[in-house]
Amino acid sequence: MLWVWRLWMRLQTLVRRPQVARQLDDEIQFHLEQQITENVAAGMSREEARHAALRTFGNPTVLKEETRETWGWMWLQQIIRDLRYTARTLRRAPGFALAVILVMALGIGANTALFTIVRSVLLKPLPFGDAKRLVMLYEVTGDGKYPYNVVAGGIFEAWQKETQSFEQLAIWGGSGYTLSGRTGQLPEQLQGTTCSWNLFPTLGVQPALGRGFEASDDQPSANATVVLSWGLWKRRFGSDPAIVGKNIHLDAKAYTVIGVMPSWFVYPDADTQLWTAIYHEAPPQVMKDLDNHNFLVVGRLKRGATMDQGRKEADTIVKRLRDQYPFLAAIGRGANARWLFDDVVGDYRTPLYVLLAATGCVLLIACLNIANLLVARSSARRKEIAIRSALGGSRWSVIREQVMESLVLSLASGVVGLAFAYRALDWVIRTRQDMARVDTIHVDTVVLLFAAGITFLSGMFAGGVSALSCGDATGLEALQQSSRTHSGGQRKARLRRTLLSVEVGLTVVLLVAAGLLLKSYKTLRSVDLGCITQGVLTMHLALPDARYHAPMQKAELFERLIAEVRRLPGVQKAGLVTVLPGEGHGGDNMFTIIEHPPLPKGEMEYALRRGVEPGYFEAMGIPLLRGRTFLDGERLERATSVIVSDLFVRRFLPKEDPIGRHIRVNIDGAGPKDYLIVGVVGDSRSLMSRPSEPMMYFPLYRGVFERAAIAVRSSQDATSMALPIQKLIAQIDEDLAVFHVLTMEQVIGRSTTDVSFNAELTLAFAVLSLLLASVGLYGVLSYLVAQRTNEIGVRMALGAQRDQVLRMTLADGLRPAALGLVLGLAGGVVTAKMIRDLLYGVQPLDASVFAAVAILLLGVASAACLLPAWRASRLDPMVALRAE
Amino acid sequence: MSKPSDLVQGTLDLLILKTISLEPKHGWAIAKRIQQISGEVLQVQQGSLYPALHRLEQQGWIKAKWIETETGRQAKFYSLTAAGRAQLQKEAANWNRLSTAINLVVRTT
Numbered sequence: 005m006l007w008v009w010r011l012w013m014r015l016q017t018l019v020r021r022p023q024v025a026r027q028l029d030d031e032i033q034f035h036l037e038q039q040i041t042e043n044v045a046a047g048m049s050r051e052e053a054r055h056a057a058l059r060t061f062g063n064p065t066v067l068k069e070e071t072r073e074t075w076g077w078m079w080l081q082q083i084i085r086d087l088r089y090t091a092r093t094l095r096r097a098p099g100f101a102l103a104v105i106l107v108m109a110l111g112i113g114a115n116t117a118l119f120t121i122v123r124s125v126l127l128k129p130l131p132f133g134d135a136k137r138l139v140m141l142y143e144v145t146g147d148g149k150y151p152y153n154v155v156a157g158g159i160f161e162a163w164q165k166e167t168q169s170f171e172q173l174a175i176w177g178g179s180g181y182t183l184s185g186r187t188g189q190l191p192e193q194l195q196g197t198t199c200s201w202n203l204f205p206t207l208g209v210q211p212a213l214g215r216g217f218e219a220s221d222d223q224p225s226a227n228a229t230v231v232l233s234w235g236l237w238k239r240r241f242g243s244d245p246a247i248v249g250k251n252i253h254l255d256a257k258a259y260t261v262i263g264v265m266p267s268w269f270v271y272p273d274a275d276t277q278l279w280t281a282i283y284h285e286a287p288p289q290v291m292k293d294l295d296n297h298n299f300l301v302v303g304r305l306k307r308g309a310t311m312d313q314g315r316k317e318a319d320t321i322v323k324r325l326r327d328q329y330p331f332l333a334a335i336g337r338g339a340n341a342r343w344l345f346d347d348v349v350g351d352y353r354t355p356l357y358v359l360l361a362a363t364g365c366v367l368l369i370a371c372l373n374i375a376n377l378l379v380a381r382s383s384a385r386r387k388e389i390a391i392r393s394a395l396g397g398s399r400w401s402v403i404r405e406q407v408m409e410s411l412v413l414s415l416a417s418g419v420v421g422l423a424f425a426y427r428a429l430d431w432v433i434r435t436r437q438d439m440a441r442v443d444t445i446h447v448d449t450v451v452l453l454f455a456a457g458i459t460f461l462s463g464m465f466a467g468g469v470s471a472l473s474c475g476d477a478t479g480l481e482a483l484q485q486s487s488r489t490h491s492g493g494q495r496k497a498r499l500r501r502t503l504l505s506v507e508v509g510l511t512v513v514l515l516v517a518a519g520l521l522l523k524s525y526k527t528l529r530s531v532d533l534g535c536i537t538q539g540v541l542t543m544h545l546a547l548p549d550a551r552y553h554a555p556m557q558k559a560e561l562f563e564r565l566i567a568e569v570r571r572l573p574g575v576q577k578a579g580l581v582t583v584l585p586g587e588g589h590g591g592d593n594m595f596t597i598i599e600h601p602p603l604p605k606g607e608m609e610y611a612l613r614r615g616v617e618p619g620y621f622e623a624m625g626i627p628l629l630r631g632r633t634f635l636d637g638e639r640l641e642r643a644t645s646v647i648v649s650d651l652f653v654r655r656f657l658p659k660e661d662p663i664g665r666h667i668r669v670n671i672d673g674a675g676p677k678d679y680l681i682v683g684v685v686g687d688s689r690s691l692m693s694r695p696s697e698p699m700m701y702f703p704l705y706r707g708v709f710e711r712a713a714i715a716v717r718s719s720q721d722a723t724s725m726a727l728p729i730q731k732l733i734a735q736i737d738e739d740l741a742v743f744h745v746l747t748m749e750q751v752i753g754r755s756t757t758d759v760s761f762n763a764e765l766t767l768a769f770a771v772l773s774l775l776l777a778s779v780g781l782y783g784v785l786s787y788l789v790a791q792r793t794n795e796i797g798v799r800m801a802l803g804a805q806r807d808q809v810l811r812m813t814l815a816d817g818l819r820p821a822a823l824g825l826v827l828g829l830a831g832g833v834v835t836a837k838m839i840r841d842l843l844y845g846v847q848p849l850d851a852s853v854f855a856a857v858a859i860l861l862l863g864v865a866s867a868a869c870l871l872p873a874w875r876a877s878r879l880d881p882m883v884a885l886r887a888e
Numbered sequence: 889m890s891k892p893s894d895l896v897q898g899t900l901d902l903l904i905l906k907t908i909s910l911e912p913k914h915g916w917a918i919a920k921r922i923q924q925i926s927g928e929v930l931q932v933q934q935g936s937l938y939p940a941l942h943r944l945e946q947q948g949w950i951k952a953k954w955i956e957t958e959t960g961r962q963a964k965f966y967s968l969t970a971a972g973r974a975q976l977q978k979e980a981a982n983w984n985r986l987s988t989a990i991n992l993v994v995r996t997t
Contacts, residue, residue, distance in 0.1 A: 006947075006948050006971050009948040009969075009971075010946065010947060010948050013945065013946050013948065014946070017946075027954075027964070028938070028942075030962070030964075031914075031915060031938070031963075031964045032915075032935075032938065034914070034915075034916070034961065034962075034963050034964075035914075035915050035916045035919075035934065037961075038916040039916060039934070060933070060934050061933070061934045061935040062933045062934065062935035062936060063935070064935065067935040067936065067938055067939065068938075070936075070938075070939040071938045071939045071942045073939070074939050074942045074943040074946055075942065075946065076946070
């Protein structure tokens with residue numbers, strides 16, 4: 005129980021400190037009295053007795069001090085004293101304290117937020133069982149242009165049978181489903197994933213409720229089954245556990261719900277709301293085709309097997325099949341593999357690290373600035389510090405005070421910064437729903453430790469730099485320097501200039517990165533999509549196969565729909581297309597031109613595929629360059645014409661009249677058919693960030709497409725058309741789900757979110773750094789001028805002109821800025837090369853960006869230096885000399 | 889005048905513990921007692937007793953009590969705790985071992 009006693013004693017000396025101290029005084033007093041009494045008894049005079057007693061006792065003050073040290077808590081006492089001192093210092097300059105706290109809070113907050121994102125998205129493993137063994141397998145296209153192409157069903161079958169390195173191989177594809185409304189609910193279009201029964205076991209996950217697929221569910225003859233996502237189950241079925249075993253209607257067909265996945269399970273992406281069995285859903289032929297690339301393949305490596313072994317096995321199989329079936333032109337030429345983790349987060353790695361680096365720079369600049377300010381303040385206190393050290397104050401206590409001051413500042417900043425980080429994360433999660441794993445972003449203990457760590461480091465860094473700079477100036481020299489004013493303190497100014505150059509350099513690097521990203525974004529936004537984008541409202545609908553199975557049913561619905569939409573008041577133009585410009589790839593087909601000689605083996609031609617109704621081109625303002633659009637009579641079996649894009653002609657029919665040529669293509673999986681080219685239209689892009697690609701437009705009324713987007717141009721605000729059109733669709737068929745109701749501007753916005761996000765954030769950080777650096781410049785130069793007031797006065801008294809003084813002072817301030825600029829531009833070149841992948845339509849060494857940054861920086865630096873320099877040139881020599 | 893550093897490290901603790909092992913004493917009495925018993929050989933600087941006393945108290949080997957002296961003044965009397973008694977035995981044994989060893993060395997050379 006000894007430790008209890010010791011703890012109790014410790015607490016006593018802490019809590020009852022004044023009392024304990026008084027008792028010690030009393031105790032020692034008693035001792036001395038006893039000794040004096042004894043001495044007097046031995047015959048000394050009262051005065052002699054007292055001196056003798058003190059002699060035998062020793063110095064009471066020192067001994068009390070030593071005794072107090074045995075009580076412990078000395079460190080606490082010191083800290084409290086330092087804290088009190090710091091609080092007093094800061095209270096004397098509240099503006100300074102507030103500014104420092106704000107700037108540092110921004111830096112700490114931004115870093116914490118970015119670190120949280122990087123940690124959640126890039127550093128944490130995927131939440132699957134033993135995720136380190138999960139890989140994605142891809143095919144290499146026959147022409148070798150796309151090394152990571154989607155996989156054909158037949159190839160997967162071969163891989164599954166013949167590879168040895170994998171415990172499991174699973175296949176999946178995306179598929180949309182219309183969930184029919186139950187009583188009072190609207191029908192809804194859902195993103196689903198069709199997968200082989202073993203997808204969940206491959207990933208190492210279990211349903212939270214019910215069961216996963218079994219092999220018996222995953223065949224054409226099985227009953228239709230579906231596994232729901234947690235979100236869908238909660239939202240649409242009120243978290244009713246009895247749903248397992250019941251039927252729901254997807255695309256107007258009954259599916260038995262067999263399970264519900266856990267809430268954290270997000271695969272392949274957060275949009276996926278349900279899973280169905282692929283061999284039950286997909287046409288059997290598609291699952292056998294070797295050259296019809298539709299699916300993604302994920303595998304779990306056996307323990308001890310490497311990814312490269314798996315890749316080689318898959319590669320050999322594809323090569324063998326290619327040799328075995330030489331007449332299949334579109335068959336792949338090999339296989340590729342990458343880790344599932346890289347597959348999921350690959351696109352976000354560089355941008356996130358770039359942003360993290362940018363915030364790191366901002367924090368570093370903030371710290372440098374604060375160090376700078378602290379150095380300035382400590383140099384104002386030179387004399388005081390020198391006197392203190394002359395009187396025996398330890399150098400350590402001076403340093404400790406400085407560090408304590410910046411630690412207090414950084415601690416306050418850390419608290420504010422953490423609040424700021426929470427807000428920032430909230431904003432990022434809301435604006436970047438498209439980012440992989442965005443749902444996993446949250447603040448945890450590690451993040452809090454990180455925040456505490458950078459807070460502490462920032463404080464130590466800023467305080468340490470300034471403490472070290474004053475640490476060696478505590479001697480006689482400092483006293484001499486400050487007793488006789490001359491342009492002293494040059495050494496300290498050198499330190500501050502160096503800090504400043506580093507600051508400016510970092511700022512320039514940030515500005516270069518921001519400039520390049522911003523220019524990319526501008527270039528991207530100014531891309532001509534090839535169609536009208538203003539005042540266009542779009543929405544999608546999908547026809548459930550059960551109700552619209554025959555081509556005629558599809559064609560009739562689309563025809564009736566667009567006719568009624570065009571009749572709505574306010575509608576100027578309307579059209580239907582399977583995939584809108586800017587919405588992505590949307591599917592392609594191989595084709596041959598009948599009039600041309602066969603291509604050499606291994607070569608093939610393909611173009612993007614769209615289905616359109618005749619009025620689409622006019623509605624979207626896509627110009628008809630040659631020939632005609634589809635005729636009213638071209639429906640169903642008679643719809644055998646095709647319209648191609650300008651680029652299609654330039655690439656595949658460059659020196660001939662395209663009108664009248666035939667292409668042979670298999671658009672519906674029902675075998676190749678011939679289509680007559682009747683028209684040529686202008687190019688439109690599948691994505692803002694991709695160059696135009698050759699495109700083929702087939703008649704929508706052929707009845708092979710079951711999805712379409714309506715594009716409407718209106719005389720009024722386009723968004724006001726959304727409701728009347730949705731009502732109209734509900735009238736035609738109340739089970740038709742309408743989704744993605746967006747204006748064309750929003751469609752474009754969605755495809756450029758990440759670019760604008762990166763550009764805007766980097767720009768914000770760069771501007772902040774520029775501001776900080778210019779404040780730093782201003783501060784340093786003001787300080788230098790104040791230091792040299794006397795010297796300038798002498799110079800002017802001796803005949804120096806005011807503009808000479810102005811020039812001299814300006815040069816003094818601009819020198820570190822220029823040095824920083826040179827360093828920064830060099831750093832910018834390196835950075836630009838590292839972020840090459842994030843740029844669009846801009847060279848990494850874009851001269852205009854670098855020039856603009858240099859001019860901007862010099863301009864801002866001059867502005868920051870001008871005021872102090874001007875003040876120096878306005879000095880009255882008499883006043884300056886008298887200031888001594 | 890002897891400084892505490894003249895005493896072998898740690899022996900002051902032993903002296904204090906031994907001195908108060910029979911009856912509680914206040915600081916001055918402890919100092920006096922050490923001087924008397926050692927035949928004035930151990931001239932402890934009296935003040936340096938106090939850091940040692942407080943340290944021993946913190947460690948729980950001795951406890952203090954304010955008691956009135958014959959002159960009617962309050963003084964702080966120190967006495968051994970149970971742990972202190974054990975500590976005293978341990979340190980005394982240590983000391984014996986050490987001094988015997990040193991004696992041996994001194995005698996044989």
